Amino acid sequence: MAHQSGPSGFLLTTLDSAINWTRTRSMWAATFGLACCAIEMMATGAAHNDLARFGMEVFRASPRQADLMIVAGRVSQKMAPVLRQVYDQMSEPKWVISMGACASTGGMFNNYALVQGVDEVVPVDVYVPGCPPGPQSLMHGILLLQDKIMAREIVR
Amino acid sequence: MTDEVFAPLAERFPDVDFEQVLASKQDVAHVPLDRYRGFVEAAHNVGFDVFVDLCAVDYLHRKPRFDVVLNLLSHTNRRRLRIRVGVPASDPTVASITGIFPGANFYERETFDLFGIVFSGHPDLTRLLLPDDWEGHPLRKDHSVGSVPVRFKASPKTS
Amino acid sequence: MSDTPNVTTGDFEAPTIDRPDDAHTATSETAEERRRIHDLWVAGTEEPSWLRGSTDEQSQELLDRNSDPALRLSQGIAVDDDYLFDDVTDSDELQILNMGPQHPSTHGVLRLHLELDGETIVRAKPIIGYLHTGMEKTGETLTYMQGSTNVTRMDYLSPMHMELAFSLAVESLLGVEMPERAQAIRVLMTELNRVSSHLVWAATQGTDLGAVSMMIYGFRDRECILEFFEKTTGLRMNHNYIRPGGVAADLHDGWEDEIELIIEKVTQGVGEYEELFNGNPIFRDRTMGVGVITPEECRALGVSGPIARAAGIKWDLRKVFPYSGIDKYDFEVPVGKHGDVWDRYLVRIEEIKQSLGIVKQVLETMPAGDYRTLDRKITPPPRKRIDESMEALIHHFKLFTSGFKVPAGETYAAVESPRGELGMYIVSDGREKPWRLHARTPSFNHVQALPTMMTDSLVADIVATIASTDPVLGDVDR
Numbered sequence: 001m002a003h004q005s006g007p008s009g010f011l012l013t014t015l016d017s018a019i020n021w022t023r024t025r026s027m028w029a030a031t032f033g034l035a036c037c038a039i040e041m042m043a044t045g046a047a048h049n050d051l052a053r054f055g056m057e058v059f060r061a062s063p064r065q066a067d068l069m070i071v072a073g074r075v076s077q078k079m080a081p082v083l084r085q086v087y088d089q090m091s092e093p094k095w096v097i098s099m100g101a102c103a104s105t106g107g108m109f110n111n112y113a114l115v116q117g118v119d120e121v122v123p124v125d126v127y128v129p130g131c132p133p134g135p136q137s138l139m140h141g142i143l144l145l146q147d148k149i150m151a152r153e154i155v156r
Numbered sequence: 157m158t159d160e161v162f163a164p165l166a167e168r169f170p171d172v173d174f175e176q177v178l179a180s181k182q183d184v185a186h187v188p189l190d191r192y193r194g195f196v197e198a199a200h201n202v203g204f205d206v207f208v209d210l211c212a213v214d215y216l217h218r219k220p221r222f223d224v225v226l227n228l229l230s231h232t233n234r235r236r237l238r239i240r241v242g243v244p245a246s247d248p249t250v251a252s253i254t255g256i257f258p259g260a261n262f263y264e265r266e267t268f269d270l271f272g273i274v275f276s277g278h279p280d281l282t283r284l285l286l287p288d289d290w291e292g293h294p295l296r297k298d299h300s301v302g303s304v305p306v307r308f309k310a311s312p313k314t315s
Numbered sequence: 316m317s318d319t320p321n322v323t324t325g326d327f328e329a330p331t332i333d334r335p336d337d338a339h340t341a342t343s344e345t346a347e348e349r350r351r352i353h354d355l356w357v358a359g360t361e362e363p364s365w366l367r368g369s370t371d372e373q374s375q376e377l378l379d380r381n382s383d384p385a386l387r388l389s390q391g392i393a394v395d396d397d398y399l400f401d402d403v404t405d406s407d408e409l410q411i412l413n414m415g416p417q418h419p420s421t422h423g424v425l426r427l428h429l430e431l432d433g434e435t436i437v438r439a440k441p442i443i444g445y446l447h448t449g450m451e452k453t454g455e456t457l458t459y460m461q462g463s464t465n466v467t468r469m470d471y472l473s474p475m476h477m478e479l480a481f482s483l484a485v486e487s488l489l490g491v492e493m494p495e496r497a498q499a500i501r502v503l504m505t506e507l508n509r510v511s512s513h514l515v516w517a518a519t520q521g522t523d524l525g526a527v528s529m530m531i532y533g534f535r536d537r538e539c540i541l542e543f544f545e546k547t548t549g550l551r552m553n554h555n556y557i558r559p560g561g562v563a564a565d566l567h568d569g570w571e572d573e574i575e576l577i578i579e580k581v582t583q584g585v586g587e588y589e590e591l592f593n594g595n596p597i598f599r600d601r602t603m604g605v606g607v608i609t610p611e612e613c614r615a616l617g618v619s620g621p622i623a624r625a626a627g628i629k630w631d632l633r634k635v636f637p638y639s640g641i642d643k644y645d646f647e648v649p650v651g652k653h654g655d656v657w658d659r660y661l662v663r664i665e666e667i668k669q670s671l672g673i674v675k676q677v678l679e680t681m682p683a684g685d686y687r688t689l690d691r692k693i694t695p696p697p698r699k700r701i702d703e704s705m706e707a708l709i710h711h712f713k714l715f716t717s718g719f720k721v722p723a724g725e726t727y728a729a730v731e732s733p734r735g736e737l738g739m740y741i742v743s744d745g746r747e748k749p750w751r752l753h754a755r756t757p758s759f760n761h762v763q764a765l766p767t768m769m770t771d772s773l774v775a776d777i778v779a780t781i782a783s784t785d786p787v788l789g790d791v792d793r
Contacts (some may be wrong), residue, residue, distance in 0.1 A: 031419050034470035035446060035789050036552055037595065038423070039515065041549075043541075061419040076792070078287045079416065079424060079445040086417055112294050112302025113286075113449030131550055141707030178726055180487050207617040207729075209755035213742050227727060229753065231614070231628065234635055238727060246407075261619035262443075262763045275594065285444035285792055294452055306362055 004040055008148040016152065024146040025069070030090065032083070033133040034073025039085035040132040041072045049135035051093065054142065062090040063134035068145075070138075071122070075115045087122045093151070098124045101131045161233050164202055170194055175209075181283045184238045189220075193251040196226065200256050204228040204237050210253075210263035216288045216297040221245035222273055226253070228261075243273055252278040270295035333678060393739045397418065403672050410439060412774075416445045420523045420778045421789030424779040425762065427777070434773045439766040454752035458718025459485050464555045466739070469754055470790040472515055475501075475508040476732035477754070478557035483638055484728035484739040485559035496684035497561040498640035502576075503677045504544075504557065506670040507729070510581060511540040512733035513667045517588055520660065520782040524601055526591065536584035538738075543570070560694035563689025574678045578671050585667055592660070602656035606768040606780035609654060616767065617760040620735025621718065622784065625662045626654030630784035632731035654717050656783040663785075666733075693719050718747035727755075734758055736786055 033041050045051045045059065060066040061088045075083055087096070091093060098118050101107035104127040106116035126150065128141035161173055167234050172195060173186040187195045200315060209227035220242035228237045253273035254261050264275040265284040274292035281289060283296070292299055415426035424445035430438040454465050466481045469476040479501055488494065493501075503748025514537045541551040546553035546567045556563050592598045613623040623630060631648040633641050649665035651658030687694045695714050696707035712718075723745040729738035734756030742751040761784045768780050 026602060029770060034424055035448075039471060040553060042530070043517075043534055043538070046538075047531045048535060048538040059419075061417075063417075064768055074446065074448055076447045077290075078285075078447065082416055082424075098438060106304075107451070109448050110301075110303040110306075111449040111453050112300075112453075113447050116304050134551055143401070178487055179490055180726075180728075182727060184725075204615045207615075207760075208736065209738060209740065209753075211740060211751075211753040211755075213751045213753075225725075225753075227738070227740070231630055232778070236727070237638060257617070258615050259760055259763060262759060281445075284446040294449060296529075301456055 006111055020152060021051050022119055024149050027068045027095075027142075027146075028058050028060050028066050029056060029068045029070050029087070030063045030086065031059045031061050032069050032086065034075065034079070035102070037072035037103070037132045039082060039143055040135060041070060041099065041138065044135035049139065050074040051142075053140075055144075057143070063087075064091065067122070067148050068095050069108065069122070069153045070097045070099050071103045071118045071124075074100075074107060074109060075121065077115060077117050080115050080121050083118065084121050088126060095125045096122050097128060097138075097145060099128045099130075099141070101129060103108055104129060106149060107131060126149070161203070161230075161235055164245060165195070165198055168198055180284045183236065184237060184240060186268070187239055187241045189241055189243060189250060190238075190295055192224075193256075194230075195252050199228055199237060199239070202208035202233050203230040204235075206231055207259035208236070210260050210267065212267045212295075214271060214295065214297045219244070222248055222271065224250055224267070224273065233240055239259065239308075249276050250274075251276055252281075268301050272296065320324050331742050338451045342541065350548075371548070373445045376597070397620060404461060404485060408432060414441075414777070420781065422519060423780070423791075424785055425786065425788055427765070427792070429774075429777070431649070431774065434775070436769050436772055436774065437472045437775070439769045439777075441762050442764050443762060443791050448793060450750050450793045452467075455749060458747050459559050459721060459749070460714060460718055462752070463558050464553075466752075466754060467553045467605045468557055468754060468789060469793050470732065470734065470758070470787050472512045472735070473505075473508050473732045473734070473737075474553050474735050475504045475557060476730050476737055479505055480732075480737050480739040480754075481741075482557050482559045482729055483730065484726050484741045485696070485721060487560070487726045487728055488743055489693065490689055490722075490740065492588075493639070493688060494685040495640065495682045497686050497688070497691070499677055499681050500562050500566060501557055501639045502641050503550075503566075503674060503681075504547075504562075506677070507540050507543065507607055509578070509670045509733045510667050510674075511537045513663050513670075514540075514581070514584075516663060516782075516785045520779075520785075521588075521592070522610055523778045523782040524716075526597065526598070529588070529591070532587065536581050539580050543573050543577060543578060543579045543743070544677070546570075546573075558687075560690070561685070563687075565686045571678060572704055574674060578675055581667070581671060585664060589664065599657065601775075601779055602660060602783070604653070604655050604657075605772060606783055607657045608768050610762060610792075612764070616764045618735070618757075619760070620757055621659055621662045621666065622654075622735065622761060622764075624649065624659035625651035627652055632736060634662065634728055638728075638730060641673075646670075646673050653716050658785045720745060720747055720748075729755070732757060734761070734787065734790065756790040756791060756793065757789070758786040762791050764787050 013056045043049065045057060051057055066091065069087060069090060071083065100113065103110060103118045106114050110116065118124060126141045126145045129139055130137050166174060169191060171188055171191065175184050176182065177184055191266050208229050209214040211225050213223040213225060215221055215223060222243040224243055226239040228239065243251060251272060252264055255266065261266065262284060264278050265281060267273050268275060268281050269283045269285050270293055282288070294302065377709060397468050407666045410431045412431055413426070414429060416424040426440060426442040426445065427438040429436055436511065450465055451652055457465055462481055463478045463602060465476045470477050480776050514533045516529045518533025547564065548556040549569065608618065608622065608626055610626045610628050613626050613628055619630070627650060630651050634648060646669045649662045649664050691710045695711050700707040701711055721743045722742055725742045727738055727740045729736050737757055738755035740753040740755060744750040765781065769777055
């Protein structure tokens, strides 16, 4: 969506906001729960901390039907190509949240087995720190991503 | 130490050292490499028919360098048995016990993967936890932990 | 990876195994180039060059039936033929299906290679390692006080049990006894953890079989337990609470009322699950006679915990080799008969109830006293003592910078985790960090036992079987 100025720019801007609004209000996440963070992600989707109020209760197993990938957990060297493949299979527009310390930077496991930060493999939009981040932290990260999408501040 | 549970084993294998370690009296048997498989089979027949654990330890400056540690359990006698067999670095090969305990399959593969100890007679000795094209055996003591220096990644400016 | 690690490959050749012909399809130059340009345009980042390559692992593929030496092993010692099984000689009719590692029902990153004859599973091969974190290597770089943070993340659904196994192993090397209150707190925490882990099992078992609301119920009841954990330990998961020497902090004020609330809430929840499942004909049909494992197979494969008990083996480490004062409490151990998914479901539901009974007894009989041993060489002094005493300051400093030394020796300590026998084998060389830390995790054996349970059953039964096995991939791969 090109950012144009002038009278046609105004129409496009409103259209932009409308489209961005719809994108944020029903983001479906691809299930990419790997380790402990996956349990907290499931808890975020469960009844106590409800992701359904953001339109996100559905976690699609097929990446073709998802537009958000929450990398929840530690990414090992063996898993990295799989992660990339799943990311490639998602269709545009797509976003990535790196959940937890292990996904963001390798966490406490600074060793041979883990990819030190999932942004070495896929481009990340929001990093959520924590080990594991509680449901409230994850929701804060998701809402932050929604703000970024609305403001179209995602650098590609 | 030969109590009634281990007496038949001690008789058949006089070159095996039995000891009890620590206050919790854990039974350990030090078995020479060439008697390993026979001893495991005999232990299985005596009542230690539950496979618990198989791992290796790299003692680096000791001869023999590696120790393969096998943990067995007996439901009937309510005893545990730890079998330790020394494996030299020059020829790190030891008999596989998958014929006696099928549960050792993954454990021996993992030990091969992380230590490089070859289990002869194993049906499928390939890497288990690391990618297939990985080089090296990480849990050896002369392999570094592989840590990378902490980098502070510059985040894109949001204006 | 920024730098390749310093390795010595040793002076031997890795065994060569006959691999099937390399069926790797080479993509044409232009296709790769097009993909790269597309990636640049779309993502703005270039795919790292070390990631190029397929995700196929040739050695992990199923070998030709005639040349697969592990075929008999993976089919189990005693194959219980539930269905009329014609020996299929024509391998052209068999289809190979890959399940995972990214899959909603594999409980994590488990990959299964299945060989199917129609809907019947002829062979199954689990491929693991997608969550390998090198925790045993990291454990050698951490002191014994830091060790709990490492091991607690192995089995992330029962972190208390992992920490307890580690602490018991270190304490057996140290030769220290825990005060009674510390032991009682440990029992309280581990039994609550058993309940919360079984609730996650119930949630995933129900969801995998189609009862999607079970996920919500299971996690709803788990929340009150996690809140309790958060108030005492500071974290909902991966607590680093049970450390060698005792526990990290005393129970918080008002814990008795919370425990009563938890017991009430979870008991009510379990009542709901039984109402939903016990008489449900769909659930019964999908679980009875499915995923059977015999006691002989359990022993040979090292399968323990609810799976072995459902198969009929009367064995629970809490009764046979009691630890941490658990023999003071009165509880029963449910044992099944048939070893199928239904029996495992019944065993685990009963275990939840028994664990709540233990928690109630701990609540009623909690002794007063120290929550950690007073030996200042092992546990740090209370914070306010640091201002008063030089010795306390020195102890605190030494413990948190270099850690305490553990006498040389080796030990194996096992606890009964919700999944089975969880053991920790530690070799110490007399210094502050373990020489070797090895975790004997139950899910490793159970994933190995999956082919035994799944052969000759239907594709639809895979999901029920895996869910009833309750594997935690952090446990499997470490």
